[in-house]
Amino acid sequence: MKAAGVIVEYNPFHNGHYFHLQGTKEQTNADVYIAVMSGNFLQRGEPALVSKWTRAKMALQAGVDLVIELPYAFATGKAEVFSNGAISALDTLFVSDICFGSEHGSIDAFKNTVQYMTENKQVFDEQLKKEIAKGYSFPKASSLAYNSLDSAKYTVDLSMPNNILGYHYVKAIHEQKSSIQPHTLKRTGAGYHDEKPFDNTIASATGIRKILLGNNGELNKIKSLVPETTYDALISYYESYQTYHHWDIYFPYLQYKLSVTDPAELRTIYEAEEGLEYRVIDKIKDASNFTEFMEAIKTKRYTWTRLQRFLTHILTNTTKEEMAPYLEKMEVNYIRILGMTDRGQAYLKEVKKKVEKPIITNLNAKHDDPMLKMDIRATRAYALGYPQEIRTSLINQEYRTTPVRISHL
Amino acid sequence: MKAAGVIVEYNPFHNGHYFHLQGTKEQTNADVYIAVMSGNFLQRGEPALVSKWTRAKMALQAGVDLVIELPYAFATGKAEVFSNGAISALDTLFVSDICFGSEHGSIDAFKNTVQYMTENKQVFDEQLKKEIAKGYSFPKASSLAYNSLDSAKYTVDLSMPNNILGYHYVKAIHEQKSSIQPHTLKRTGAGYHDEKPFDNTIASATGIRKILLGNNGELNKIKSLVPETTYDALISYYESYQTYHHWDIYFPYLQYKLSVTDPAELRTIYEAEEGLEYRVIDKIKDASNFTEFMEAIKTKRYTWTRLQRFLTHILTNTTKEEMAPYLEKMEVNYIRILGMTDRGQAYLKEVKKKVEKPIITNLNAKHDDPMLKMDIRATRAYALGYPQEIRTSLINQEYRTTPVRISHL
Numbered sequence: 001m002k003a004a005g006v007i008v009e010y011n012p013f014h015n016g017h018y019f020h021l022q023g024t025k026e027q028t029n030a031d032v033y034i035a036v037m038s039g040n041f042l043q044r045g046e047p048a049l050v051s052k053w054t055r056a057k058m059a060l061q062a063g064v065d066l067v068i069e070l071p072y073a074f075a076t077g078k079a080e081v082f083s084n085g086a087i088s089a090l091d092t093l094f095v096s097d098i099c100f101g102s103e104h105g106s107i108d109a110f111k112n113t114v115q116y117m118t119e120n121k122q123v124f125d126e127q128l129k130k131e132i133a134k135g136y137s138f139p140k141a142s143s144l145a146y147n148s149l150d151s152a153k154y155t156v157d158l159s160m161p162n163n164i165l166g167y168h169y170v171k172a173i174h175e176q177k178s179s180i181q182p183h184t185l186k187r188t189g190a191g192y193h194d195e196k197p198f199d200n201t202i203a204s205a206t207g208i209r210k211i212l213l214g215n216n217g218e219l220n221k222i223k224s225l226v227p228e229t230t231y232d233a234l235i236s237y238y239e240s241y242q243t244y245h246h247w248d249i250y251f252p253y254l255q256y257k258l259s260v261t262d263p264a265e266l267r268t269i270y271e272a273e274e275g276l277e278y279r280v281i282d283k284i285k286d287a288s289n290f291t292e293f294m295e296a297i298k299t300k301r302y303t304w305t306r307l308q309r310f311l312t313h314i315l316t317n318t319t320k321e322e323m324a325p326y327l328e329k330m331e332v333n334y335i336r337i338l339g340m341t342d343r344g345q346a347y348l349k350e351v352k353k354k355v356e357k358p359i360i361t362n363l364n365a366k367h368d369d370p371m372l373k374m375d376i377r378a379t380r381a382y383a384l385g386y387p388q389e390i391r392t393s394l395i396n397q398e399y400r401t402t403p404v405r406i407s408h409l
Numbered sequence: 410m411k412a413a414g415v416i417v418e419y420n421p422f423h424n425g426h427y428f429h430l431q432g433t434k435e436q437t438n439a440d441v442y443i444a445v446m447s448g449n450f451l452q453r454g455e456p457a458l459v460s461k462w463t464r465a466k467m468a469l470q471a472g473v474d475l476v477i478e479l480p481y482a483f484a485t486g487k488a489e490v491f492s493n494g495a496i497s498a499l500d501t502l503f504v505s506d507i508c509f510g511s512e513h514g515s516i517d518a519f520k521n522t523v524q525y526m527t528e529n530k531q532v533f534d535e536q537l538k539k540e541i542a543k544g545y546s547f548p549k550a551s552s553l554a555y556n557s558l559d560s561a562k563y564t565v566d567l568s569m570p571n572n573i574l575g576y577h578y579v580k581a582i583h584e585q586k587s588s589i590q591p592h593t594l595k596r597t598g599a600g601y602h603d604e605k606p607f608d609n610t611i612a613s614a615t616g617i618r619k620i621l622l623g624n625n626g627e628l629n630k631i632k633s634l635v636p637e638t639t640y641d642a643l644i645s646y647y648e649s650y651q652t653y654h655h656w657d658i659y660f661p662y663l664q665y666k667l668s669v670t671d672p673a674e675l676r677t678i679y680e681a682e683e684g685l686e687y688r689v690i691d692k693i694k695d696a697s698n699f700t701e702f703m704e705a706i707k708t709k710r711y712t713w714t715r716l717q718r719f720l721t722h723i724l725t726n727t728t729k730e731e732m733a734p735y736l737e738k739m740e741v742n743y744i745r746i747l748g749m750t751d752r753g754q755a756y757l758k759e760v761k762k763k764v765e766k767p768i769i770t771n772l773n774a775k776h777d778d779p780m781l782k783m784d785i786r787a788t789r790a791y792a793l794g795y796p797q798e799i800r801t802s803l804i805n806q807e808y809r810t811t812p813v814r815i816s817h818l
Contacts, residue, residue, distance in 0.1 A: 252797060253665045259789035259804055260726040262782075288801040317669040373671075380668035388661060392697040395668055 001347050004030035004097045005090035005180070006064070007083075007169065009038045011048050011209070012234060013058035014226045016187075016202045021063050023185040024099035032347040034066045035059050036089045037338065038075035039375055040245075040382035041316070043082050045308025047245040047382055049209055050237045053401055056339035060406040061229035066344030067404075068093070069336040072374040073326040076312050078138070083168035084176070084330035091178045092335060094351050098182055100169055103160040105186025110170045113155035118174070120149060137303045139164070162187060176331070201225060213246050241394075242387050247290040247308070249385045250315055254293070257314055258284040270323045271310040276302075280314070316381045318374060326371065333371045334358045339404030363399050410756050413439035413506040414499035414589070415473070416492075416578065418447045420457050420618070421643060422467035423635045425596075425611045430472050432594040433508035441756040443475045444468050445498045446747065447484035448784055449654075449791035450725070452491050454717030456654040456791055458618055459646045462810055465748035469815040470638035475753030476813075477502070478745040481783040482735040485721050487547070492577035493585070493739035500587040501744060503760050507591055509578055512569040514595025519579045522564040527583070529558060546712045548573070571596060585740070610634060622655055650803075654794045656699040656717070659724055662793060663702070666723055667693040679732045680719040685711075689723070725790045727783060735780065742780045743767045748813030772808050 006024055010017060024033065037059065039052045048055060056067040069075075074085020090098060104110070117124060127148050131141035143159040156163050166184055173180050203225045211221050212234065223231055238244065258266075258281050266277040279297055287293035297307055312318075334357050340348065352359065360367060363376075379398040386394050393400075415433055419426060433442065446468065448461045457464060465476040478484075483494025499507060513519070526533060536557050540550035552568040565572050575593055582589050612634045620630050621643065632640055647653065667675075667690050675686035688706055696702035706716055721727075743766050749757065761768065769776060772785075788807040795803050802809075 252793070253662070255800075255804070256662045256665065256790070256793050259793065260724075260786050265726075285805045286801060288798070315669075317674075377669050381665070384661070384665050384668065389697070391664075392695060395664070396694045 001031040001350055002029075002097075003032045003034055003093065003095045003347060004028035004099065005034045005036060005093075005095035006099060007070075007086040007090075007165075008035050008059070009042050009048070009205075010035075010055045010059055011038075011042060011205050012050060012055065012212075012226065013062055013230045014203065014205060014208055016204070018062055018227055019202075020099075020101050020185060020187075024183070025063075027099050027183045027185070028097040030097065032065045032343050033063065034068065034090065034093060034095055034344070034347075035064045036068050036070050036086045039069045039072055039378060041072060041076050041312050041378050043075060043077070043079075044305045045076060045310070045312045046247055047250060047312075047385060049212065049244050049246070050234065051245075051382070052338055052379075053404055054233055054237050057404045057406070058227075058230045058233050060339050060341055060344075060404060061233075062227050064344075065341045066093075066337070066347060067339040069338050069375065071332055071334075071336070071371050072316070072318070072378045073323060073371050074330070074332070076309055076318075078306075078309075079164050079168045080171075081327065081330060083165060084172045085326075085332055087169060087172040087176055087178060087180065088331035089335065091176060091180060092332060092355060092357050094354065095180060098169065098173075098180055100162070100166045100182070100184055101187040102156075102162045102166040102184045103187065104156045104163050104166070105184060107170075107182055107184045109156045110166055110182065110184065113158075113167055114171045114174050116149075116155055117146075117171070124149060135300055137301055137306065139303055172330075209244075209246075212244055241390065243385065245382065245385045247311075250381075251290040251293070253315060253381075253384060254290075254311060255284055255287075266314070268319045268321065269310070270313045270318045270320050271306075272320070274301075276310060280311070316374070316378050318377075322370065322374065332357065333369050334360050334367075336360045336363075336372070336375070337403045339406070341406050345405075362402055365399075410440040410759055411438075411506075412441045412443055412502065412504045412756060413437035413508065414443045414445060414502075414504035415508060416479075416495040416499075416574075417444050417468070418451050418457070418614070419444075419464045419468055420447075420451060420614050421459060421464065421621075421635065422471055422639045423612065423614060423617055425613070427471055427636060428611075429508075429510050429594060429596075433592070434472075436508050436592045436594070437506040439506065441474045441752055442472065443477065443499065443502060443504055443753070443756075444473045445477050445479050445495045448478045448481055448787060450481060450485050450721050450787050452484060452486070452488075453714050454485060454719070454721045455656055456659060456721075456794060458621065458653045458655070459643065460654075460791070461747055461788075462813055463642055463646050466813045466815070467636075467639045467642050469748050469750055469753075469813060470642075471636050473753075474750045475502075475746070475756060476748040478747050478784065480741055480743075480745070480780050481725070481727070481787045482732060482780050483739070483741070485718055485727075487715075487718075488573050488577045489580075490736065490739060492574060493581040494735075494741055496578060496581040496585055496587060496589065497740035498744065500585060500589060501741060501764060501766050503763065504589060507578065507582075507589055509571070509575050509591070509593055510596040511565075511571045511575040511593045512596065513565045513572050513575070514593060516579075516591055516593045518565050519575055519591065519593065522567070522576055523580045523583050525558075525564055526555075526580075533558060544709055546710055546715065548712055581739075618655075621653055650799065651796050652794065654791065656720075658794045659790075660699040660702070662724060662790075663699075663720060664693055664696075675723070677728045677730065678719075679722040679727045679729050680715075681729070683710075685719060689720075725783070725787050727786075731779065731783065741766065742778050743769050743776075745769045745772075745781070745784070746812045748815070750815050754814075771811055774808075 040048050042048055059067050070086050074082055124145055127145035128141055131144045146158045158164055170182050201224050208222050208225055211218050263277045266272055283296040287296055376398045380395050383391055383394040449457050451457055468476050479495050483491050533554055536554035537550055540553045555567045567573055579591050610633050617631050620627050672686045675681055692705040696705055785807045789804050792800055792803040
């Protein structure tokens, strides 16, 4: 069986994701489609709106055959870390092709850019250092350094968010010497260029979350923006758990942690750099909600996303020491199954013996990989977002939840 | 001016405390009365019902002249630690006499017991070890070892809670070579023996807290049990802060901390011993409130109080490393003023120059004593108990609150 992969967050799954999946099918013509998906915390450094199991279900219902978890160590990392983890997971499962959305839309341009950047690495790195010294954030400095290079105008514009990720996917494939063939679909705004007739039914995930987290009466507004299965899953999640997840509900824990932790201890947390530990401890005292806090700690040097990732690591108690091995060697230690269709299961059965890493379907106490411990801790921290009355049984749900299974008729 | 001292928690101040204060006045005939009082967390390992400033106010209104804070390092310690800290604070302020309530009621018996135990320390320690090896808790084992000694029956019954504290006060005075003269008043049940006619207006602080934390409609029930000033202060506290403090409101933070902390890290917390760190991490997963959690971790080996103290140190992030110097040398580093009357202020003025430790009235950033840092952190943790909407300004109240002042007419 030929397998194609997508790298996703599905927060939540919407029509844009559906078209991306359809496009992937057209471009790759595979037998089985595998999504490697962030768990309960995302690349932007925030909790997912609904749990990874519910998001896995949305994916399966929309046509994905197998959903595997991108471990926390990569899912909450910067583009390079995120991409390497994802590519390594798909490569481990013998995926032959991937397809990603990008603002640029031509895969050759991505390949050329990676080649060009490999050849000009030294010049780029020097320029990057200069831009960072001027006080720019890492992404902004990268973009400026890139644009200052001679051939930049002939390649991909790396100031666009999806281009950046795509570039890192292709670069990871190159560096990991993977045989995966990358493809890309052009997207414009929230949607994909090829899907003009559907444009008015597409909104970004950010837009959809805004509606969901705002006035509940407006829930109907998202009905045209997501598949019916997503809509039903969102309604049912709220009925079961009485909440969607967002930073505000975790703010008291940040407040607590930063109120009783001194800078020296906080410095052990991953991404605590350049005195950021002093800044967050100082600013927490006067912030009465998450947004106020973020606005108080924000500087030109750090992007909003970079700061949110740091706060995520504080919340989940993720240390530099724990992360060090995975920054050194950016590959997954295991394949964690979040959900599968019959077809996905058949594919797993086919490749099982060749896969060189543990495939985890039902978690139990035997699994004590340090990378997995971070996933378990992330799920526990995430569970603190459920209302007090129902959270107890959910704190340990990592051990109690089995993969979502769907039989397509 | 002659100063007499009392060692208190006033959680909250009630009629029994009033009679103890009157008795102290009769027995010592001093010019000024100083209370050394636990801060926001108490010897039983629990948050105080209302803040230390409100409790200081209750004390001043009832006839105390000066309220100083027993630092967190001692206030949340076992009897020996608690007592040594308190005696050292009073000794630093040149208090000549102290008076404590006890089940026994004769000060000579306490002195004899201390002398006897000093002479028979080795025999006692050996017996204590044997009892602990049988699996008894430390207080139970101490009491059994003590009763097994020949002369025990002629001295104080050290299985009674107030006798134990009294014994440790007298022992601390002896060991610190302090010139303080101890006195004691006999108490029976909740009240003091000498105060028969008032017996029906006396209930234990525990009883009063039960009423306050229970049905609010029953608040009237405590009216006859506390001075009017205490009653008013309790009402006004609830109006301002919309809560009294008890473990249940801090349970989510324990849940959070224990959900994202591994045993090795938890082992750095003060009082994490004999694998208790594994036990609390394991049991938190299935507990849905504080009482359920306590019942799950309770064993014969540990008293309820000992376990609550451990949980307090977890909540306040108090480490073995921080506490080590104060267990080695059990004396206060400073005198922190929580409240004073004109008379208390006059006394402070009189002794100021002789006092060999810093007297702290208004806290500011210059004060960076490591013992004081623990008090500040305890106040921050305590503030997390206020409702989310009002807590922000209170997290840093340690720096914003000035001592309570009362002028007696």
